[in-house]
Amino acid sequence: xxxxxxxxxxxxxxxxxxxxxxxxxxxxxxxxxxxxxxxxxxxxxxxxxxxxxxxxxxxxxxxxxxxxxxxxxxxxxxxxxxxxxxxxxxxxxxxxxxxxxxxxxxxxxxxxxxxxxxxxxxxxxxxxxxxxxxxxxxxxxxxxxxxxxxxxxxxxxxxxxxxxxxxxxxxxxxxxxxxxxxxxxxxxxxxxxxxxxxxxxx
Amino acid sequence: xxxxxxxxxxxxxxxxxxxxxxxxxxxxxxxxxxxxxxxxxxxxxxxxxxxxxxxxxxxxxxxxxxxxxxxxxxxxxxxxxxxxxxxxxxxxxxxxxxxxxxxxxxxxxxxxxxxxxxxxxxxxxxxxxxxxxxxxxxxxxxxxxxxxxxxxxxxxxxxxxxxxxxxxxxxxxxxxxxxxxxxxxxxxxxxxxxxxxxxxxx
Numbered sequence: 001x002x003x004x005x006x007x008x009x010x011x012x013x014x015x016x017x018x019x020x021x022x023x024x025x026x027x028x029x030x031x032x033x034x035x036x037x038x039x040x041x042x043x044x045x046x047x048x049x050x051x052x053x054x055x056x057x058x059x060x061x062x063x064x065x066x067x068x069x070x071x072x073x074x075x076x077x078x079x080x081x082x083x084x085x086x087x088x089x090x091x092x093x094x095x096x097x098x099x100x101x102x103x104x105x106x107x108x109x110x111x112x113x114x115x116x117x118x119x120x121x122x123x124x125x126x127x128x129x130x131x132x133x134x135x136x137x138x139x140x141x142x143x144x145x146x147x148x149x150x151x152x153x154x155x156x157x158x159x160x161x162x163x164x165x166x167x168x169x170x171x172x173x174x175x176x177x178x179x180x181x182x183x184x185x186x187x188x189x190x191x192x193x194x195x196x197x198x199x200x201x202x
Numbered sequence: 203x204x205x206x207x208x209x210x211x212x213x214x215x216x217x218x219x220x221x222x223x224x225x226x227x228x229x230x231x232x233x234x235x236x237x238x239x240x241x242x243x244x245x246x247x248x249x250x251x252x253x254x255x256x257x258x259x260x261x262x263x264x265x266x267x268x269x270x271x272x273x274x275x276x277x278x279x280x281x282x283x284x285x286x287x288x289x290x291x292x293x294x295x296x297x298x299x300x301x302x303x304x305x306x307x308x309x310x311x312x313x314x315x316x317x318x319x320x321x322x323x324x325x326x327x328x329x330x331x332x333x334x335x336x337x338x339x340x341x342x343x344x345x346x347x348x349x350x351x352x353x354x355x356x357x358x359x360x361x362x363x364x365x366x367x368x369x370x371x372x373x374x375x376x377x378x379x380x381x382x383x384x385x386x387x388x389x390x391x392x393x394x395x396x397x398x399x400x401x402x403x404x
Contacts, residue, residue: 006297007270013255016248021236022229029294034223035252036259036268046218047252050237053215054245057238066238068209092231095208 010036062133064109064126066091074106081105086143087130087159089113089152092184093145100192105143108133113151114158122158130159134166141169143198147183148173160201171198212238264335266311266328268293276308283307288345289332289361291315291354294386295347302394307345310335315353316360324360332361336368343371345400349385350375362403373400 006014010032018028035043059065060072067073074080074094084105088094094107110125133139142163146152160170173194183191208216212234220230237245261267262274269275276282276296286307290296296309312327335341344365348354362372375396385393 006293007259007268007274009251009255009258009270010268013251016251019244019248020233022232027224030224031222032255033294036255040256042221043252043256046221047249049211049215049218050245050249050252053211053234053238054242056211057209066209066212068211072209091208092235 059109059111059126062129063107064111064129065094065107066109079104083138083140084143085130085133085139085141086145088145088183089147089155090184096184096186097145097191097195100188100195102192103195105141110146110155113146113155115151125155127159127162131162134163134168139168141171143195144170144172144201145183145195149180149182156201164201170201172201173198261311261313261328264331265309266313266331267296267309268311281306285340285342286345287332287335287341287343288347290347290385291349291357292386298386298388299347299393299397302390302397304394305397307343312348312357315348315357317353327357329361329364333364336365336370341370343373345397346372346374346403347385347397351382351384358403366403372403374403375400 013035014025014028014032017023017031018025020028023031035046056068057066058068058070060067060070060075062071062075065072065074081104085108086097086103086105087108087110088097089110089112091109094109097103097107108126108130110127110130112120112125114120114122114125134142142159144156144159146155156172160172163170174196186194215237216227216230216234219225219233220227222230225233237248258270259268260270260272262269262272262277264273264277267274267276283306287310288299288305288307289310289312290299291312291314293311296311299305299309310328310332312329312332314322314327316322316324316327336344344361346358346361348357358374362374365372376398388396
C-alpha cells in the first residue's frame with residue numbers, strides 16, 4: 001500500500017478518494033494534494049456539499065426523481081400536464097429530456113431497468129408507485145423512455161403489458177435514437193425528434 | 203448549465219466535484235450519483251477525510267514534508283542518518299524513494315522547482331530552512347533528487363552553488379532516470395540504481 005507512507009490523515013483521504021468509481025490510486029493522490037494545496041474553502045465547500053447532498057437529497061414520493069423538496073418541483077408545477085407521464089430509468093435522463101424543452105408532461109424515474117442477469121427484477125424498480133399514479137384515472141398517456149438497449153426494451157415491454165390493460169395509451173420514443181446508445185448522452189435535437197415521433201405500442 | 207436542473211444540493215455537489223482538476227462535468231455527475239447511492243458511511247467518511255486532512259496535515263517544520271505530527275516521523279526516527287539529506291520537489295517523491303527502502307538518510311521537500319516562466323523563484327521554495335539545517339555543521343552530504351528535467355536540473359544547479367561553499371558533499375541522482383520523466387512514476391529498481399550511482403557535482 002503506497003499511500004500508507006503518507007501522514008495518517010492524508011493517507012485516509014487518498015484511500016477514501018480511491019474508493020470512488022473510476023478514480024485510481026494516482027488520481028486519488030493528485031486530488032488529495034490538490035485539496036490540501038487549494039485555498040481552504042475549496043476543501044470545506046466540497047466536504048459540506050457531500051454532507052448536504054446526503055442529508056437533503058431524497059426521492060420524490062410521487063415520481064421518484066431526486067429532489068430536496070418533496071414532492072419535487074416538476075410534480076408540483078401547475079404548468080405541467082399531469083396527464084402525460086414520461087418513464088425514465090435515471091434522474092440524468094430527466095435532465096436530458098428537460099434540455100429539449102418541448103416536453104410539458106411529468107416524469108417517473110424507475111432507478112434502473114429490468115436485468116435478470118444482474119438480479120434486477122420488477123421489485124427492485126420504482127414500479128409500484130407508477131401503478132399507483134395510474135390508478136387515479138387521470139393519466140392519458142405513458143411515454144416509455146427507457147434506454148433503447150436490451151434492458152430498456154425489456155423494461156418497456158414489461159411496463160406496456162401492465163399499463164395497456166388499464167386503457168391508457170402507451171408510447172415508446174421513436175427509433176431516432178441510435179440503438180445501444182444511452183439516452184443521457186443524446187443531443188437535444190435527436191431527443192426532440194424521438195419524442196415528437198413517439199409511437200403507440202400495439 | 204446542465205446541472206442547474208438537478209435539485210439544489212445535488213447541483214452544488216456536482217459543481218464542487220467539477221472544480222477538481224481533471225474532473226469534467228460528466229465525471230462529476232457520475233461521482234455525485236455514486237455518493238448519493240452508496241451506503242451513507244461512504245459519503246460521510248469522504249467528507250470527514252477531506253476536513254480532517256485540511257485540519258491536521260501540515261508541513262514538517264524541519265523537512266517540509268506533509269505530516270500530521272511535527273516534526274514528522276522521518277525527522278524524529280533515531281534509525282535514520284541525519285547526516286545525509288535527500289532534497290526532493292514534492293511529498294510524492296519521498297513516498298517513491300521510501301519504496302526503494304535502501305535510503306536511510308532524511309529528506310527535505312522543496313514544494314516545487316525553480317521556474318522563472320511560472321514565476322517560481324528561490325523565495326517560493328522551501329530553501330531557507332534547508333540552509334538552516336545545513337548551518338548546524340552535522341550534514342555530510344546533500345543528495346539533490348529533483349526531477350531530471352529543465353526545472354529540476356536548474357534547481358539542483360542553483361542549490362549546488364549555495365551548498366558546496368559550505369564544504370558539504372553535493373550529489374545528484376545518476377542519469378539512470380529517463381530524461382524528462384517525473385520521479386514519482388519511476389519504479390523502485392530504477393530509483394535504486396539512480397541512488398546507488400549518484401555522483402558528486404564538480
